[in-house]
Amino acid sequence: MPRLRLVSARRIALLSPLVLSLLACGGKPEAGSEDSSPQADAQGRIVLTEVQLKNLGITQVAATAATVVPITGLPAHITAPLAASTEVTVPYAGVVTQVLVDEGSQVQRGQPMLRVQSRELVTLQAELARARAEAGVAQQQARRDAVLFKEGLIAQARTQESRARAAIARASVAQASLQLTQLRPSTRGAPGEFELLAPQAGRVLHRAVKPGQALDALASAFTLVTGESLDVEFNIPLALRDAVQPGLAVELPAGARAKVMAVGGDADAGAQGLRVRAQVQAASALLPGQQLEASLHLPAPTAAVTVPASALLQQGERHVLYVRQGQAWHGVVVHLLGGDARSAVVVGEGVHAGVNVAASGGNLLKTLAPVE
Known part of the structure; x- marks a missing residue:
């Protein structure tokens, strides 16, 4: 703890008449009191009676053990x-024709959220129809070749080739169909119009589209949250x-x-x-x-205590707290860990839970018993 400067009787005599008046005369000296003036002990602590504390407006409160900083x-x-959030994107470029849900709406998985007209969808639907037709032809050819091979009319290699073509055609159908899983062609709209479906149940947190808006492929339309x-x-x-x-x-x-x-x-x-x-x-x-x-x-260190924010005094770059021992007061330099408008969390030598600190009037104590 920093050494405290002894406050001599000469220094006390030099205090303002108003302060001395409050110290010595604020009410009458208690019976039996030989000297109502404040006294400094050998450690530089200032001794004040309860009457003097009251007259000077010095209030005190007990420090409490800090649990958080x-x-x-x-x-x-x-x-x-x-x-828990999902961005719902538009798979194909197009123009918004109708917005079906708004912010705050609750949606279920597979529920239509948006209608978009897209030329890309027309192309995709044509490709899907072609893929299905080719898959059907390839599957029929594979079945015929299997019969011909069994009758010994064609080589096994030709059968294997037709099976491979049928498998490729089925994969093309599956791929084209997969691209339509997050949308559904609109039965009431113009050609190429589709409905964007909710990928999961949730609440619409944000809507980024409006009717008539042109959208690029994979543009964000909604944010869903669960x-x-x-x-x-x-x-x-x-x-x-x-x-x-x-x-x-x-x-x-x-x-x-x-x-x-x-x-x-x-x-x-x-x-x-x-x-x-x-x-x-x-x-x-x-x-x-x-x-x-x-x-x-933050979790508080073991030695940290909570005191009123008004109890903490600034002295240069240091923080000072005035602590009571019996009827004597002395200043302690403390380390400020954190706090808010009402309280401060500090650590300092001799400052522990239960010790009384000056909640107000600390600046006067700082004059009487300054810290070197």
């Missing part, structure tokens, strides 16, 4: 959940990388709480911080794209 003011933004969770992304200082692990709590505005899910393995080039992704449940009040401030709760 809040790291506040972290700029964050809400995003679609990484593990469940009600959202992701919270923010950066932390690189110095905290060893302290941040999945599972830590993150506090958000309006009392919402999230949990750290992943910590980045490389530094963000722009912010020179480490990316963190948390997940918040039942986030009906939060929206993707929303900007906010998050507070990360």
Whole structure:
């Protein structure tokens, strides 16, 4: 603990008349008190009676053992959940003719979401019809060749060749059919119009299309999510990388709480911080794209205590806390770990859970018993 400077009687005599008046006369001296002026002991601690504390407006509170260290003011933004979201894309270029679902809608797997008219679909349907026709012809030829081979009229090589052609034709049909699994040709629209089907059940989180819009192949049309969770992304200082692990709590505005899910393995080039992704449940009040401030709760060291933020005083680049021992007060240099607008988490020699600290009036104590 830094050495405290002894406050002599001469120094006390030089204090302002107002302070001395409060110390000595704020009410009458207690019965039996020979001297109502503050006294400094050999360690530089200032001794104040309860009456003097009251007159000077010095209040005290007991420090409590800290369980978490809040790291506040972290700029964050809400995003679609990484593990529970799906981008629904348009397989072929075309023009949107009708939007069938909107943001917030619940959809079932296979439900039509969008109608698109596409020349590519016309081409695909023609290719599928040709592939089916060729597959039928190849299959018939393979059956005929099998009969002819059994009767000894053709060589085995010709039979094998016809079987291979039939297998290739079936594969072409399967491939053309697979391209239609996420869409369904519209029976009510113009040629080449198809319905884009939901690949899974979920809620439409984002709609990126509107009627009349021209879309390229594989353009994103909707974002689907399952469940009600959202992701919270923010950066932390690189110095905290060893302290941040999945599972830590993150506090958000309006009392919402999230949990750290992943910590980045490389530094963000722009912010020179480490990316963190948390997940918040039942986030009906939060929206993707929303900007906010998050507070990360780190585990507190064993010796850390929580004190009111008003108890912490700035002295140059150091933080000072005034601690009571009996009727004596002295300043202790502490290391600030974190905190918020109401409280601070600190560690310091002689500062432990249960010790009384000056919650207000610390600046006056700093005048009476300054820290060297």
